[in-house]
Amino acid sequence: MTNLLEIRNLTKSFGTFALQRVDLDVPAGTITGLVGANGAGKSTLIKLVLGLLPPDGGEVNLFGQDALKHGQALRQRIGFVQESPTLYAHLRVPELGRMVASFYNAWNEATWRRLCGLFELPLKTPFSKLSQGTRMKTALALALSHEADLLLLDEPTSGLDPLVRREVLDLLLEVIQDEGKAVLFSTHITSDLDRVADHVAILKSGCLVMAGAKDELLDAWSLVKGGEDLLAGPLRDRCRGGQRSDVGLTLLCEGTEVLEKMLPPGALLERPSLEDLVYFHGREMSIHPSQGTPWQGEVPCSL
Amino acid sequence: MLALMRTAWIINRRLLLQFSPWLLVYLGVVVFGQCDGDSLKMSLSLTFFATLITVIVTLQGLLLPVEDFILSLPISRAQVVGAKYLSSLLGMAAGFALPLLTGLLAHLLAPSHVHAFSAEALSIGGLAALGLAFGVFLFLPFIYQFGPTRGFTCFSLTLVAAFAACLAWKGRWGCTKALLDFGSHMLESRPFAFTVIAGVSVFGVLSLLFSIWTYRHMVAIGGHPLSFSNIRSALARSVSLRPQKF
Numbered sequence: 210m211t212n213l214l215e216i217r218n219l220t221k222s223f224g225t226f227a228l229q230r231v232d233l234d235v236p237a238g239t240i241t242g243l244v245g246a247n248g249a250g251k252s253t254l255i256k257l258v259l260g261l262l263p264p265d266g267g268e269v270n271l272f273g274q275d276a277l278k279h280g281q282a283l284r285q286r287i288g289f290v291q292e293s294p295t296l297y298a299h300l301r302v303p304e305l306g307r308m309v310a311s312f313y314n315a316w317n318e319a320t321w322r323r324l325c326g327l328f329e330l331p332l333k334t335p336f337s338k339l340s341q342g343t344r345m346k347t348a349l350a351l352a353l354s355h356e357a358d359l360l361l362l363d364e365p366t367s368g369l370d371p372l373v374r375r376e377v378l379d380l381l382l383e384v385i386q387d388e389g390k391a392v393l394f395s396t397h398i399t400s401d402l403d404r405v406a407d408h409v410a411i412l413k414s415g416c417l418v419m420a421g422a423k424d425e426l427l428d429a430w431s432l433v434k435g436g437e438d439l440l441a442g443p444l445r446d447r448c449r450g451g452q453r454s455d456v457g458l459t460l461l462c463e464g465t466e467v468l469e470k471m472l473p474p475g476a477l478l479e480r481p482s483l484e485d486l487v488y489f490h491g492r493e494m495s496i497h498p499s500q501g502t503p504w505q506g507e508v509p510c511s512l
Numbered sequence: 513m514l515a516l517m518r519t520a521w522i523i524n525r526r527l528l529l530q531f532s533p534w535l536l537v538y539l540g541v542v543v544f545g546q547c548d549g550d551s552l553k554m555s556l557s558l559t560f561f562a563t564l565i566t567v568i569v570t571l572q573g574l575l576l577p578v579e580d581f582i583l584s585l586p587i588s589r590a591q592v593v594g595a596k597y598l599s600s601l602l603g604m605a606a607g608f609a610l611p612l613l614t615g616l617l618a619h620l621l622a623p624s625h626v627h628a629f630s631a632e633a634l635s636i637g638g639l640a641a642l643g644l645a646f647g648v649f650l651f652l653p654f655i656y657q658f659g660p661t662r663g664f665t666c667f668s669l670t671l672v673a674a675f676a677a678c679l680a681w682k683g684r685w686g687c688t689k690a691l692l693d694f695g696s697h698m699l700e701s702r703p704f705a706f707t708v709i710a711g712v713s714v715f716g717v718l719s720l721l722f723s724i725w726t727y728r729h730m731v732a733i734g735g736h737p738l739s740f741s742n743i744r745s746a747l748a749r750s751v752s753l754r755p756q757k758f
Binding site for chain 1 (some may be wrong): 519523525526530573576577579581586587588643
């Protein structure tokens with residue numbers, strides 16, 4: 210499978226934030242979800258790919274070419290939707306279409322009209338008067354109308370009602386029916402990824418802590434529930450985060466079958482959800498007086 | 513570049529349509545100014561109209577955080593800057609052409625009531641156009657160096673500082689007199705006028721090159737569109753002269 214996007218050792222820092230040595234591939238024919246909390250670096254990563262920000266180091270290859278050198282030409286093949294799309298406030302949807310059309314060689318007027326109809330975009334209302342959901346749909350329609358090979362979507366479903374969200378996600382699935390296309394979209398709504406993503410990359414505080422095929426990731430991790438004795442045994446070394454509550458511990462641990470042999474009596478092993486991976490990975494627990502040394506989740510930056 | 517100019521046309525056409533009631537009223541004022549044949553009145557109304565249009569065209573895009581969207585399109589940053597210069601100058605040309613054409617039409621329709629623009633009024637208008645072009649060439653590098661909010665603030669502070677320096681140097685009326693003398697000299701002496709025009713053109717080219725160069729190194733100015741609240745906060749932060757970070 211060819212990678213439409215390859216990111217290697219990408220770094221960028223400003224102020225107290227740093228995106229640290231990110232490696233990521235987006236294969237053709239897949240939807241890759243970039244998930245993380247607000248401020249994790251999702252938007253920064255997408256801006257770096259697009260060339261909106263210059264990286265401090267590393268490489269971004271788009272369609273096999275250096276994105277820094279050939280950015281202008283490569284952007285012909287990219288559709289971008291920014292978080293809370295801000296376009297020219299006083300322009301109406303058809304004017305926005307005419308405006309964007311003139312930039313792209315492969316603009317497809319029929320697709321644009323179809324999407325305007327599908328999304329029921331109002332044709333006579335200025336962009337500034339559109340609701341957040343309709344703005345997002347307008348931006349999506351613009352991004353999808355020039356036959357882009359790679360869609361970069363920055364939180365496309367945030368602020369959308371469930372019906373529209375589903376429409377948008379279905380549309381993404383429709384896009385990748387063409388095996389030569391791919392979608393990279395950032396979100397903090399893990400249920401969106403559950404529904405459509407083939408690959409998942411999890412960002413935490415600028416670090417890419419997990420990346421890979423969604424099902425493989427879910428199969429590679431386990432959620433262990435039990436008492437305080439969980440941390441006393443060999444399980445501790447395999448844990449990457451957890452939470453302490455009144456009823457005991459919940460730990461996110463690497464592995465599945467191998468863990469079963471390490472479980473103390475009464476402990477339970479469960480398959481985590483994507484939300485569990487995002488939530489528990491690197492989550493530190495408060496120090497319990499009964500434990501000898503304080504335990505902290507470990508957040509490795511390199512995979 | 514063509515696509516950017518087309519974009520500028522779509523945006524400005526809509527803007528001008530939105531402002532059309534006011535523009536029509538002001539075009540009426542321009543025609544009214546032609547009634548008594550006073551050259552100064554004609555040139556002032558002409559200049560005011562042209563300045564208004566130039567400001568609208570130049571500021572469009574700076575009032576909204578659309579930079580991320582524009583830069584995500586398949587264009588280079590140099591093209592973005594070049595298109596902004598070109599659209600500002602074309603806007604200025606349209607700003608002069610519209611009242612001139614309206615005035616000409618009004619004169620042709622009612623020659624006994626509306627005077628044609630005098631040669632003197634046109635000359636003064638030409639001087640104003642040169643000054644306006646100079647203003648655009650001075651303004652845009654500030655925007656591309658510091659971002660809309662800080663750039664606008666720095667540009668305004670520069671104008672205020674220049675005015676204050678002139679006041680301190682030449683006195684209260686000395687500045688006005690120096691400006692008028694400069695204009696008169698330009699109108700009287702062709703070589704001097706050509707020298708000034710050449711000087712402004714060179715300044716324009718340098719301004720464009722600087723803007724292109726500095727915009728390539730600019731991180732992002734999106735998220736800080738030009739607004740009064742942003743200007744206020746920029747002033748409150750006492751304007752540290754560094755490029756804006758988002």
